Amino acid sequence: xxxxxxxxxxIDQSRTExxxxxxLQKCEHHGVSLRPHFKTHQSLEVGxxxxxxxxxxxxxxxxxxxxxxxxxxxxxxxVAFPVNLLEIxxxxxxxxxxxxxxxxxxxxxxxxxTRYAELKAGVMIEIDAGYGRSGIxxxxxxxxxxxxxxxxxxxxxxxxxxxxHAGNTYQARNKMEVLAVHSSMLVQLNELKSRFLISYxxxxxxxxxxxxxxxxxxxxxxxxxxxxxxxxxDLMQQRIGSCSYDDISxxxxxxxxxxxxxxxxxxxxxxxxxxxxxxVESEGIRNYxxxxxxxxxxxxxxxxxxxxxxLSQEHGIVEISDPMLLSKLKPGDLxxxxxVHSCMTAEAMxxxxxxxx
Amino acid sequence: xxxxxxxxxxIDQSRTExxxxxxLQKCEHHGVSLRPHFKTHQSLEVGxxxxxxxxxxxxxxxxxxxxxxxxxxxxxxxVAFPVNLLEIxxxxxxxxxxxxxxxxxxxxxxxxxTRYAELKAGVMIEIDAGYGRSGIxxxxxxxxxxxxxxxxxxxxxxxxxxxxHAGNTYQARNKMEVLAVHSSMLVQLNELKSRFLISYxxxxxxxxxxxxxxxxxxxxxxxxxxxxxxxxxDLMQQRIGSCSYDDISxxxxxxxxxxxxxxxxxxxxxxxxxxxxxxVESEGIRNYxxxxxxxxxxxxxxxxxxxxxxLSQEHGIVEISDPMLLSKLKPGDLxxxxxVHSCMTAEAMxxxxxxxx
Numbered sequence: 001x002x003x004x005x006x007x008x009x010x011i012d013q014s015r016t017e018x019x020x021x022x023x024l025q026k027c028e029h030h031g032v033s034l035r036p037h038f039k040t041h042q043s044l045e046v047g048x049x050x051x052x053x054x055x056x057x058x059x060x061x062x063x064x065x066x067x068x069x070x071x072x073x074x075x076x077x078x079v080a081f082p083v084n085l086l087e088i089x090x091x092x093x094x095x096x097x098x099x100x101x102x103x104x105x106x107x108x109x110x111x112x113x114t115r116y117a118e119l120k121a122g123v124m125i126e127i128d129a130g131y132g133r134s135g136i137x138x139x140x141x142x143x144x145x146x147x148x149x150x151x152x153x154x155x156x157x158x159x160x161x162x163x164x165h166a167g168n169t170y171q172a173r174n175k176m177e178v179l180a181v182h183s184s185m186l187v188q189l190n191e192l193k194s195r196f197l198i199s200y201x202x203x204x205x206x207x208x209x210x211x212x213x214x215x216x217x218x219x220x221x222x223x224x225x226x227x228x229x230x231x232x233x234d235l236m237q238q239r240i241g242s243c244s245y246d247d248i249s250x251x252x253x254x255x256x257x258x259x260x261x262x263x264x265x266x267x268x269x270x271x272x273x274x275x276x277x278x279x280v281e282s283e284g285i286r287n288y289x290x291x292x293x294x295x296x297x298x299x300x301x302x303x304x305x306x307x308x309x310x311l312s313q314e315h316g317i318v319e320i321s322d323p324m325l326l327s328k329l330k331p332g333d334l335x336x337x338x339x340v341h342s343c344m345t346a347e348a349m350x351x352x353x354x355x356x357x
Numbered sequence: 358x359x360x361x362x363x364x365x366x367x368i369d370q371s372r373t374e375x376x377x378x379x380x381l382q383k384c385e386h387h388g389v390s391l392r393p394h395f396k397t398h399q400s401l402e403v404g405x406x407x408x409x410x411x412x413x414x415x416x417x418x419x420x421x422x423x424x425x426x427x428x429x430x431x432x433x434x435x436v437a438f439p440v441n442l443l444e445i446x447x448x449x450x451x452x453x454x455x456x457x458x459x460x461x462x463x464x465x466x467x468x469x470x471t472r473y474a475e476l477k478a479g480v481m482i483e484i485d486a487g488y489g490r491s492g493i494x495x496x497x498x499x500x501x502x503x504x505x506x507x508x509x510x511x512x513x514x515x516x517x518x519x520x521x522h523a524g525n526t527y528q529a530r531n532k533m534e535v536l537a538v539h540s541s542m543l544v545q546l547n548e549l550k551s552r553f554l555i556s557y558x559x560x561x562x563x564x565x566x567x568x569x570x571x572x573x574x575x576x577x578x579x580x581x582x583x584x585x586x587x588x589x590x591d592l593m594q595q596r597i598g599s600c601s602y603d604d605i606s607x608x609x610x611x612x613x614x615x616x617x618x619x620x621x622x623x624x625x626x627x628x629x630x631x632x633x634x635x636x637v638e639s640e641g642i643r644n645y646x647x648x649x650x651x652x653x654x655x656x657x658x659x660x661x662x663x664x665x666x667x668l669s670q671e672h673g674i675v676e677i678s679d680p681m682l683l684s685k686l687k688p689g690d691l692x693x694x695x696x697v698h699s700c701m702t703a704e705a706m707x708x709x710x711x712x713x714x
Contacts, residue, residue, distance in 0.1 A: 006419070061670060062363070062626075064363070084626045084688075084689075085612070086360075086363070086612045086689055105615055106687075106688055108616075108688055112688070112689065132620065133674060134614070134624045135615075137619070255443045257440065258491045259465075272633070273704045276634060277633060277634055277701070312490065313700055313704075315490055317490060330465045331439070331442050331463055331469070332443055334443075344630065344670070347630045351707055351708065
């Protein structure tokens with residue numbers, strides 16, 4: 001590892017590859033295809049670790065991200081985000097280069113893209129089965145039928161099936177709550193698919209989020225899973241129960257810049273612009289990053305009761321309740337933290353330093 | 358303005374220049390020197406707008422940011438962040454190029470930098486006068502004396518005075534609360550300065566944050582103000598009372614990607630990776646961005662009851678309680694929002710599109 005001089009985002013290759021292979025095995029076991037969501041890592045290198053394990057199709061959350069990975073040789077890409085019509089030139093260009101799948105939940109959107117004859121793409125209808133973010137509500141069968149008909153009438157678009165995201169599992173506090181969301185979605189999505197299979201026998205059901213992909217054991221009717229976060233996991237997933245601390249494959253290294261024994265705190269160079277300002281909370285105490293031990297080549301166990309209790313733009317405040325540990329710390333030392341939301345931290349750290357260990 | 362295709366950070370030059378000149382006039386009126394904090398904008402262009410109004414010294418929050426501005430010709434720079442010893446090579450290099458001022462609150466830090474004879478810098482002792490983030494507590498006079506003595510003993514460092522940040526004003530809910538924090542800090546810092554003036558007659562008191570710099574009218578004993586956020590302001594400052602909506606000089610433009618009349622919402626391309634995930638809250642309702650009208654060349658009044666109520670990684674959910682407005686919106690339209698915390702949004706948007714209007 002190079003010498004670190006500032007806040008650094010560390011990606012542990014062996015933990016990451018273990019997360020990938022475990023999810024791949026699970027999908028193979030259930031006969032479901034894995035289309036990992038690459039928005040979590042946004043890294044060509046991590047993408048190659050997926051490719052080395054046989055993954056050949058991906059999901060991304062923007063057309064610029066699709067271009068980034070297409071330029072690295074990925075040729076089957078779902079943009080799992082509602083089509084942004086202002087990027088039509090980029091979308092057309094991408095559709096000439098890769099097997100492109102796009103989302104629609106609105107007749108205006110479909111009418112617009114239908115006019116671009118050069119745009120050859122598969123279209124998935126996005127379904128809202130309870131999350132309430134984007135997609136047509138699963139109950140609106142006639143609206144969905146009309147949209148499918150519009151797509152099929154175009155000779156350059158293919159209606160490929162339904163895509164849904166169980167984002168409401170992120171509000172779950174434990175496995176039971178995740179599985180309750182999952183069961184409800186599974187029933188509704190399968191009912192929808194059954195109705196359409198008669199007219200469209202080749203359609204698929206694309207589904208997925210890290211909590212259900214990690215915790216559920218019933219994927220009946222699902223053709224494709226699109227989890228993203230599982231590649232790294234994080235404190236939020238650990239709290240939900242999707243992973244153990246040891247599965248978390250990214251950590252932040254931050255230099256100590258101040259030591260305050262009176263208040264049992266140290267200040268580190270590492271703030272909201274590096275971690276993002278998300279937190280997990282229990283008993284009214286906010287945790288912006290969990291401190292872990294360093295074993296010389298990677299991190300190990302968590303350090304109990306030592307965590308980031310506050311972040312400003314560049315400063316992090318660390319609670320150090322262990323007086324022995326506190327007495328040894330001095331400016332220039334490095335401390336290591338598991339991030340709360342690895343997708344957001346990875347994105348924020350695009351402006352700074354990322355290292356593979 | 359170029360055609361926008363994705364989430365874009367708009368910087369209104371005339372509002373920004375008005376914010377700069379107003380703060381400059383206030384400082385001149387009070388006989389206080391203005392050293393604006395450039396961490397808010399991190400933009401060479403905005404830096405030049407300051408320079409055009411006669412500003413010749415700045416504060417930044419990291420040594421890499423100092424280098425960024427030094428390379429654009431800034432020659433008097435305070436790194437208003439505890440020294441990160443791991444960057445000693447960069448610090449030494451900078452000190453040869455610019456008039457550099459650094460912070461210390463720890464004898465280990467001073468002992469370390471004392472060993473680098475090439476490092477010619479002014480050292481400000483950071484004082485914690487109630488915020489509790491970094492700095493020596495204002496009451497620990499003997500610790501402060503010992504640190505000043507260590508600095509003065511070095512023949513390449515100069516003890517320049519005290520620097521303090523009233524970050525606790527960000528928790529204030531109104532002008533009265535801001536002024537209460539300010540008065541308390543002013544008394545404590547002046548008392549400290551008086552004690553040291555006898556031995557160190559040239560020391561200065563550097564102080565500042567946007568709420569007090571905007572709202573207070575008594576800066577007795579203060580030599581230098583270092584507000585940053587005032588250049589753009591934001592919803593957080595508007596809530597505190599530091600500015601009006603019309604003073605906010607940055608906005609995000611986001612394409613509509615989904616329209617959901619049943620739930621009186623639209624989805625926009627613009628999420629946590631663009632805005633950052635900070636929010637202002639009132640009566641339990643979170644606001645991640647306030648919608649404003651567009652007048653063809655810049656934004657105007659706020660649109661009452663229309664705001665971002667949720668952000669995921671790339672999606673924003675907008676509440677549109679006006680049925681007439683909602684009925685007109687369609688995918689591909691642009692909506693405009695005032696950000697909650699402009700420093701964080703400007704930082705996040707470094708990965709995306711920034712436009713000057």
